[in-house]
Amino acid sequence: MAKITGNDISPGTLINFEGGLWIAVKTQKVKPGKGGAYNQVELKNVTTGTKLNQRFRSDEAVDEAYLDKKDFQFLYAAGDMLTFMDMDSYEQIELPLEFVGEDQARFLQDGMKTLVQLYEGKPIGIKLPLNVVLTVAEADPVLKGGTAAPSYKGAVLENGMRIQVPPFIAAGEKIVVATEDGSYLRRAD
Secondary structure: OEEEEHHHOOOOOEEEEOOEEEEEEEEEEEOOOOOOOEEEEEEEEOOOOOEEEEEEEOOOEEEEOOOEEEEEEEEEEEOOEEEEEEOOOOOEEEEEHHHHOHHHHOOOOOOOEEEEEEEOOEEEEEEOOOEEEEEEEEEOOOOOOOOOOOOOEEEEEOOOOEEEEOOOOOOOOEEEEEOOOOOEEEEOO
16 A cells, blocks of 8 residues: 555545545645644545545644545546546446546537546546636626735636636636636646
8 A cells, every 4th residue: 555645635646544545525724824734534434435534734644545546537427427438458348427526527629538446447536637727708897906915807718617817817818727626827829
């Protein structure tokens, strides 16, 4: 078993914890004013499906489970099923929307390369690229004279997601968005 720190746990990470095999569904890094930073992780038991919220300190070590990791390409969504193709064997697999997670599924784009984690030949997790390029469908107008501090405005992306962007971003522009938390990173090249 490989040891990783609590901060290294991200959505899709598989860990051995309290005698079970758990997959991280959601993570949120928290830096409180008092005390040390920690990673608030929503875990899902791979075998039973039960969920658990757990805090991992940044210096805490956990066991990451070894998995087969294969490249798959996202092909299409049909209802609540998502179809992926193994890029080596060209075999297709269908995964339910809740397997990927609604928050992560909205970042999937046709032809996108993903990393599917397999445990004993069965898909148990998926990792998307760290960031994706999306087009801004709508952007709120800039409020003039509000403050000299950096401000953000609301924007709606092509996938229907609403995020905060800098005031210079306009509708029709392509931007880079982090898949972990849906935050704006930069303009696309």
